[in-house]
Amino acid sequence: MNRDFEFRQLLRAYRTGIISESTFDQEMKQLENGAGKGSNGSGGFRAFGRTYQSERDAILRFLEAASVGETNAGEALPKWLAICKTDCIRGGIKMVAEREAYHGRAFAQRLKELGGTMPDRNTEEARKNLAYISDPMITDLAKLQRGATRFPNPEETIRPIFEFAEMIKEDHETKEMVRLFAADELSTLKWQNALYAALTMQPDQASASAAA
Ligand SMILES: [Fe+2]
Structure with a gap:
């Protein structure tokens, strides 16, 4: 390596x-x-x-980070949903918000079962993200673009999470949770990038693909 x-x-x-x-x-x-x-x-x-x-240590650290990140996203996305004016973005965000919330619940519960505790969720990053996402002055497209440009290559971004699931040898319960989580996250990032690309396609590209 x-x-x-x-x-x-x-x-x-x-x-x-x-x-x-x-x-x-x-x-x-x-x-x-x-x-x-x-x-x-x-x-x-x-x-x-x-x-x-140890594997257990890696799992606990992962569950701490993921339960916080997912629970926060599950709370933040409905704020966007409430002010989202773009039908196609709203449809996707509706599904993604549910995913994030259930990932948060499942990981927090697993963390508890393993004797861990969820760290403080009220971080500066979470507050900033919440303020951004609930801001009605920022367009839906700008919010979508932020996500799409942050993770331009969904496969590369999510690969370490799939690899992590593969490496888990002892805790089979968490292993399968991580595996399905990775598949969900990959789906979310792909959706985000594909929709952003479709919405920002130049008129000449759009007519070229329509003619093809
Ligand atoms: Fe997520």
């Missing part, structure tokens, strides 16, 4: 909210010091570009 690859893994984990900014900084420092190399097979559990003490 080369350093560039590890860096990209870390960056992806950070951007999708799987690891916090402080964990990202910490891991980056280790990577710069060369600690990242050769750590595979040294007893720890490798996922998302970093080493966890």
Whole structure:
């Protein structure tokens, strides 16, 4: 595993909210010091570009981040829904909001079963996101564009989550939850990108594809 690859893994984990900014900084420092190399097979559990003490530790950290991120998104998206003026965007967001909310519930419950607790959800990032999404002055297209440009390659973005599910050997219950979660998230990102592309297609492209 080369350093560039590890860096990209870390960056992806950070951007999708799987690891916090402080964990990202910490891991980056280790990577710069060369600690990242050769750590595979040294007893720890490798996922998302970093080493966890054990599979259980990796699962708990994942469930903490995912329960917070998904629950917050499940609460924020209905605010957009309430002011969304674009039929096609509203239809998609309606489904995505439900998904996010149920991911949040299922992961929070699993976290509890494993003896963990959901971290504080009221983060600055969550507050900012809520303010943005509930702002009626920002167009639906701009909100859709923000998501589409943040994750331009859905497969690449979600791949580490599928890989994580594959790596889980002991906790079969969480493993299948993560697998289905990854499939949902991939579907959401693909929908977002496809709709944004369709809505922003140039008139000449649209007529060319209609003529084809
Ligand atoms: Fe999500």
